[in-house]
Every structure is written in C-alpha cells, then in structure tokens.
Amino acid sequence: MSVDLATVKRVAHLARIAVSEEEAQRMMGELNGILGFVEQLGEVDVSGVEPMTSVMPMAMKERDDVVTDGNKADDVVANAPISDRNFFLVPKVVE
Amino acid sequence: MTDLTRLTIAEAREKLGAKEITAVELTDAYLSAIDAANETLNAYVTVTPDKAREMARASDARIAEGKAGALEGIPLGIKDLFGTRDVHTQACSHILDGFKPKYESTVTQNLWNDGAVMLGKLNMDEFAMGSSNETSYYGPVKNPWRANGSNLDLVPGGSSGGSASAVAAFLCAGATATDTGGSIRQPAAFTGTVGIKPTYGRCSRWGVVAFASSLDQAGPIARDVRDAAILLKSMASVDAKDTTSVDLPVPDYEKAIGQSVKGMKIGIPKEYRVDGMPEEIEALWLKGIAWLKEAGAEIVDITLPHTKYALPAYYIVAPAEASSNLARYDGVRYGLRVDGKDIVDMYEKTRAAGFGKEVKRRIMIGTYVLSAGYYDAYYLQAQKVRTLIKRDFELAFDAGVDAILTPATPSSAFGIADEDLAADPVKMYLNDIFTVTVNMAGLPGIAVPAGLDHKGLPLGLQLIGKPFEEETLFKTAHVIEQAAGRFSPKKWW
Numbered sequence: 001m002s003v004d005l006a007t008v009k010r011v012a013h014l015a016r017i018a019v020s021e022e023e024a025q026r027m028m029g030e031l032n033g034i035l036g037f038v039e040q041l042g043e044v045d046v047s048g049v050e051p052m053t054s055v056m057p058m059a060m061k062e063r064d065d066v067v068t069d070g071n072k073a074d075d076v077v078a079n080a081p082i083s084d085r086n087f088f089l090v091p092k093v094v095e
Numbered sequence: 096m097t098d099l100t101r102l103t104i105a106e107a108r109e110k111l112g113a114k115e116i117t118a119v120e121l122t123d124a125y126l127s128a129i130d131a132a133n134e135t136l137n138a139y140v141t142v143t144p145d146k147a148r149e150m151a152r153a154s155d156a157r158i159a160e161g162k163a164g165a166l167e168g169i170p171l172g173i174k175d176l177f178g179t180r181d182v183h184t185q186a187c188s189h190i191l192d193g194f195k196p197k198y199e200s201t202v203t204q205n206l207w208n209d210g211a212v213m214l215g216k217l218n219m220d221e222f223a224m225g226s227s228n229e230t231s232y233y234g235p236v237k238n239p240w241r242a243n244g245s246n247l248d249l250v251p252g253g254s255s256g257g258s259a260s261a262v263a264a265f266l267c268a269g270a271t272a273t274d275t276g277g278s279i280r281q282p283a284a285f286t287g288t289v290g291i292k293p294t295y296g297r298c299s300r301w302g303v304v305a306f307a308s309s310l311d312q313a314g315p316i317a318r319d320v321r322d323a324a325i326l327l328k329s330m331a332s333v334d335a336k337d338t339t340s341v342d343l344p345v346p347d348y349e350k351a352i353g354q355s356v357k358g359m360k361i362g363i364p365k366e367y368r369v370d371g372m373p374e375e376i377e378a379l380w381l382k383g384i385a386w387l388k389e390a391g392a393e394i395v396d397i398t399l400p401h402t403k404y405a406l407p408a409y410y411i412v413a414p415a416e417a418s419s420n421l422a423r424y425d426g427v428r429y430g431l432r433v434d435g436k437d438i439v440d441m442y443e444k445t446r447a448a449g450f451g452k453e454v455k456r457r458i459m460i461g462t463y464v465l466s467a468g469y470y471d472a473y474y475l476q477a478q479k480v481r482t483l484i485k486r487d488f489e490l491a492f493d494a495g496v497d498a499i500l501t502p503a504t505p506s507s508a509f510g511i512a513d514e515d516l517a518a519d520p521v522k523m524y525l526n527d528i529f530t531v532t533v534n535m536a537g538l539p540g541i542a543v544p545a546g547l548d549h550k551g552l553p554l555g556l557q558l559i560g561k562p563f564e565e566e567t568l569f570k571t572a573h574v575i576e577q578a579a580g581r582f583s584p585k586k587w588w
Contacts, residue, residue: 003463015418015462016425017455018443030456030520031463037521038407038473044480051478052485054339055295055309055537056562061338075197081432088427091438 002032099124100265104169104322107268111158111168118154118168121268122147122212125170129214129266135588138251138261140175140233141183142215150212157210166329167210172267174258175216176223177203177313178302182213186304187231188221190424190449192431200302201334202271202313209329214267218257221451222421223278223306226526228256229511230453238286238508239264239584242550246587249508249552252282252526258316259286263584269317269326273303275310276409277504277530280542283316284503284555287544287582289323289572290316292530294562295537296341297327299334307416308339310409310534319581320543320573324348327565343563351566352573357391359571362496366402367529369505375548376502383500383545383556386578387571397496399487404480405532406524411464411477412535417454418461424449456520485536492561498571501529503542503555529557539565543572545579553582 003011008028012019019027077083099121102110110116126144133139147170154168173179175187178196185191199207207213220230227250228236238251239260251260255272259282262270272279274292283290291314298313305311315326328348334340363384368377384394426432426445433448435441450458464473491499505528509516516523533540539562542555556575560568 007463008459011459011463011466013443014466015458016422016439016442016446017450017458018440018447027456027459031459033519033521034410034456034460035463037524038410038477041404041407041411041476041480042472044401044404044476044483046476046479046483049479049482051475052481053478056341058341061335063335072197078197079194079429081426081430090427091435091441093438 002035003028100128102268103318104166104268104325107169112163114158118151118158118212119148121168122151122170122214125214125267132264132266132588136237136239136260136264136266137234138218138236138257138264138266139172139215140187140218140257143182143213146182147212147214150207154210154212164208164210165325166206168212169210169268170212170214171206172214172217172258172261172270173203174255174271174273175219176273176304177271178304179203179213179216183216184304185232186222187219187233188449188451188454189232190431190446191429192449194429198302201299201332201336202303202330205332206271206329211329217261217270220254220256221454222304222417223254223273223275224417224453224457225253226277226281226523227509227516228253230451232451235511236260237511239588240286240508240552241584241587242552248511250285250511252285252508254278255282255290255316259283259288259290262286262288262316262318264588269315269322271313271330272316273311273313274534275306275413276534277527279314279316280530280540280555280557281504281526283542284544285508285553287553287584288316288318289320289541289543290314291323291327291541291565291568292533292539293327293331293565294539296339297331297539297563297565299332299337299340301334301336305420307413308420309416310413320569320576321349321352323541324352324569341563346566348566348569351570354570355391356387356571356574359392359497360495361387361392361394361571362397362491362499363394364397364399364402364499364501366399367501369528372505376505376554379546379554379556380500380502383575386575387500390574395496397491397499399491399532401480401483401487402532405484405535406528408477408480408484409531409535410460410524411473412481414457414461415465415474416461418458418465421454421458481535484532488536488538488559498567499559501557501559503529503557505529507548507550507552507554533559538562539568541568541572543575544582545575547582
C-alpha cells in the first residue's frame with residue numbers, strides 16, 4: 001500500500017499537525033518508504049493466531065473506588081500556557 | 096587524591112560507608128567533571144547543582160546516623176523522560192517547553208528513597224524516538240569514544256544517548272534510561288557500558304513520559320554489571336499507580352554476581368546472523384560463545400523463525416501507540432502553545448512547531464495505520480505477528496534454554512550527521528534489529544561490552560532471558576565481563 005499527497009494531508013489533519021506543501025511532499029516519500037518496509041508482514045501466516053494484548057498474562061488490577069488524590073488544582077494548571085482562576089483557557093470553541 | 100568519579104557505585108558505596116569520602120565530596124567531583132565536559136559532550140540538558148549538594152548533605156547526615164540507604168550518596172544522571180518534581184522534564188522535545196512537573200516518577204522516587212543524589216537531566220532522542228540521539232531538541236550528544244587516530248565525532252546511540260555518554264565519560268556514577276526498541280542496550284553497546292532492559296512490568300512506568308506503552312521499560316546504564324544490578328534493585332518495584340507493573344518481589348540482583356553458569360544452556364539463534372553484518376561482530380559473538388563454554392555453560396543452536404518480522408511489526412505497533420500517547424500535547428494543559436485563528440488551527444500550529452521531524456513522521460505512520468479501513472491490515476496483523484515472535488522465545492525456553500546470546504548491535508558507533516542514515520529512516524531503524532525482538536516479547540535483555548573493533552570502538556553482546564529472570568542475565572553477563580575486561584574511552588574532551 002502507498003499513500004498519495006492527498007492522503008498525507010488528510011492524515012496530517014487527523015494528527016493535528018500543520019504541514020506545508022513541501023513538507024507533505026517529503027513526508028509522502030518517507031511514509032511510503034516505511035510502509036514499503038512493513039509490507040513484508042503480510043506474508044506471515046497468522047491464521048488462528050490471537051493478537052498479543054499483554055506481555056504477561058495477568059488479571060487487571062482493581063482497587064477500591066475511593067478518592068486517593070486531589071485538591072491540587074494549582075498543581076494541575078501550574079504548567080498551562082494560559083490559565084485563569086484554575087481554568088485552562090482556549091480559543092472560543094462554541095459561537 | 097584519586098579521581099572520585101572513577102569509582103564504581105560498589106566502590107563508592109564502600110568508601111562512603113567507611114567514611115573515607117563524603118557524599119558532598121563525591122557529588123562535587125561529578126559536578127566539576129560535568130562543568131568541564133558538558134559543553135563538548137552535551138550529555139546533560141540541565142544540571143541541578145544546588146539540589147545535588149543538598150541531597151548529598153542529607154546523605155552525609157544519614158550516613159553519620161547509620162541510616163544509609165542502598166544508594167546513599169551515589170550521584171546519578173536522570174534521563175529527561177522521567178518526571179522529576181519542579182525540574183526540567185521535556186523528553187528533549189520543544190513541545191514540552193518549560194515543563195516542570197509537580198510530581199515525581201516512581202522510578203526516580205525509588206532512587207531518592209534509597210539515598211541517591213540527582214546531578215541533572217540527561218539528553219535523549221526526542222520522546223525516545225531515535226537510535227543516535229540526533230533527534231533531540233537540544234542537539235546531538237557526542238560519544239566519548241573516538242576511532243583510533245580520528246577526531247570525528249561519533250553518536251552515543253539512542254535514545255538514551257545522554258545516559259550512555261555521561262556514564263562512559265564519568266559524568267555520573269550511573270544513569271536511568273528507558274528502552275522501547277533498544278534504547279538502553281544499543282547506546283550501552285556504543286559506549287562500552289552495561290545496560291539492562293528488564294522484563295516489561297518490572298519497573299513502574301508511572302511518571303515516565305509515554306512513547307509506546309506496551310513496549311516502554313525503564314532500566315539502568317552503568318559502568319559494570321554489578322553497578323547495573325545495584326541500580327535495578329532500587330529502580331524496580333510493584334506500583335499501584337501502574338497497573339502493568341507486576342506483583343513479584345524484587346530480588347537482590349547483586350547476589351547473582353559471581354555465581355557460576357556451569358550447566359546453563361545458552362541458545363544461539365541462527366536468525367541473528369544477518370546479511371552485511373561485519374565479520375568483527377560475528378567474531379565477537381564466537382568469542383562470547385567460547386567464554387561461556389569455558390565457564391561451563393552448554394551451547395545449543397536454536398531457531399527464532401519470526402525474528403525478521405520483529406522490526407517491521409515494531410514500526411507499526413510503536414508509532415500507533417505513540418500517535419495515541421502524543422495526542423495529549425495540544426497546547427492547552429502544558430508546554431508550548433502557538434496561537435491560531437481557532438482551536439484546531441492552534442492545535443495544528445502548536446504541534447507543527449513543537450514536534451521534530453522524526454516524531455512527526457512516527458505520529459503520521461501511527462495515525463495512518465490506525466485510521467479507518469487500515470486497522471486490521473496493519474495494527475491487528477502486527478499484534479498477531481508479535482504473538483508469534485513471543486512464541487518463538489517460549490519454545491526455546493521450554494526446550495531448556497536458560498538464556499540467549501546475540502550481538503547487541505549490527506555495527507559500532509557511527510558518525511554524527513551520517514549522510515546515508517539521514518537520507519533513509521529505515522536504515523537508521525535497522526540499528527535496533529537485534530534488540531527490538533526483546534521488547535516485542537516483553538523479555539529482559541542486557542548489553543555488556545565484549546571487545547573493541549578494528550577502529551578501537553566498543554562492541555557489545557546481548558543476553559536475553561526468561562521473564563523476570565534478570566538474575567540469570569546478571570550472572571551470565573558478569574562471566575562475559577570477567578573474560579572481556581572493562582573498556583574506557585581515552586579522555587579528549
């Protein structure tokens with residue numbers, strides 16, 4: 001499988017990365033190189049093979065459904081580029 | 096007075112305990128060494144001298160009170176991937192511009208609980224994506240090793256290039272590192288140091304910036320096998336904050352050092368003899384086999400037929416998980432923000448400015464293989480192949496093999512800004528050809544220096560073990576270390 005320029009731009013938008021025309025051109029070549037490399041996986045017979053979902057067979061750990069942390073609003077927004085009274089500020093989303 | 100930075104962790108521990116030296120003296124020795132070398136090597140992205148001295152003074156007080164921890168007063172470097180409270184933590188990316196977390200990663204907290212001293216944060220490939228430490232926003236790290244008669248700067252490997260360079264150049268007693276496809280073992284091999292990636296689940300991933308969550312594991316890079324064992328003992332733990340951390344007691348790994356390998360079965364996988372591999376690597380491998388045979392181990396040929404599919408499967412699984420993990424960098428909660436005409440424009444401009452080329456490339460691959468219509472063809476197929484890779488190892492271990500010996504890397508360290516590698520991402524990816532299978536199967540692997548090539552550059556061997564049998568790796572690696580000797584670069588920096 002290979003990607004064309006329109007696909008590169010669509011994927012970049014899905015990934016929320018702005019790309020220039022020139023970057024999209026360059027990425028198209030690189031992505032096709034990598035996709036060509038991984039193509040060989042198609043030749044492996046995987047009939048009856050389960051996909052690997054965890055490295056060790058183990059049951060998901062559970063814990064009591066209680067609050068164990070919190071009251072750290074200042075800490076949570078401490079690294080925000082823009083915040084006001086412990087709210088993250090973003091450009092207007094809803095008109 | 097002898098140079099205190101030359102002491103191994105075990106030696107420093109002894110001298111600190113005997114009160115021959117103080118933790119403050121030891122820390123000061125490292126801070127001076129960093130001061131003199133870092134401009135050239137670029138191993139540290141942030142040095143924390145005040146914090147280091149404060150921690151060292153506290154260590155001296157605890158030693159005086161007879162309350163010394165397992166790593167009391169030992170100065171360490173910390174890879175920039177580990178969250179360290181109020182200290183630079185950026186995964187060497189521009190997108191985490193100015194980020195100083197309000198929390199401490201479990202692994203580093205474990206180290207501080209045992210008395211270790213933090214010298215600063217170490218350079219790395221951006222988000223741990225790279226094999227040469229050239230994708231760092233803070234520029235490449237130089238390998239303290241140079242080829243005989245050459246002044247060409249070489250890469251220290253990656254992604255834990257700062258960790259490996261700092262340990263090899265005596266800029267810390269040991270370092271934390273992480274390994275998703277070879278990022279501990281490949282730089283260890285390139286710098287003549289010892290690096291172990293423990294079994295997936297042995298160290299908590301909590302507070303470590305995520306790259307590919309089903310593959311990422313923390314581990315140490317150290318000057319010798321014993322030091323690596325000492326560090327891993329402190330780093331490893333069961334952690335309620337990471338549900339993938341495994342509920343098994345952490346053994347005293349140091350006890351494995353010096354144990355006999357007599358009667359052990361060492362597997363030699365024929366699939367690791369790859370086309371175009373330098374003869375020297377093959378010769379080194381044979382040397383390793385001979386050393387272990389001499390020490391009483393039995394050598395058996397094994398087959399791991401799906402080896403060649405590990406790297407392509409990795410380049411689906413890792414980017415897929417990365418594209419999902421890195422979705423959080425949106426210019427809202429932390430790090431860089433570039434304004435745009437609306438919120439989507441702000442996201443797109445922020446991420447375009449904040450991520451480097453290699454990171455963008457991998458996010459794009461990951462987004463593509465997870466996008467509608469391609470999930471089964473790529474991601475599901477890769478996860479099935481992963482099951483087969485794991486099964487190959489299980490069959491070998493079921494047949495009685497205790498550990499597997501392979502080369503660590505297909506070459507010694509290469510030059511910074513190598514044009515061949517820069518032009519072809521896949522070529523760079525091939526650096527991890529011997530290490531990546533281990534991550535795919537979740538197994539422990541150690542890289543140990545085994546010799547120098549014709550250019551005088553270090554080469555390493557890799558041992559792969561059964562899940563949670565790191566002790567077997569330490570004891571076997573120690574036999575190789577005893578036979579091969581230790582390797583240090585000539586100081587030019």
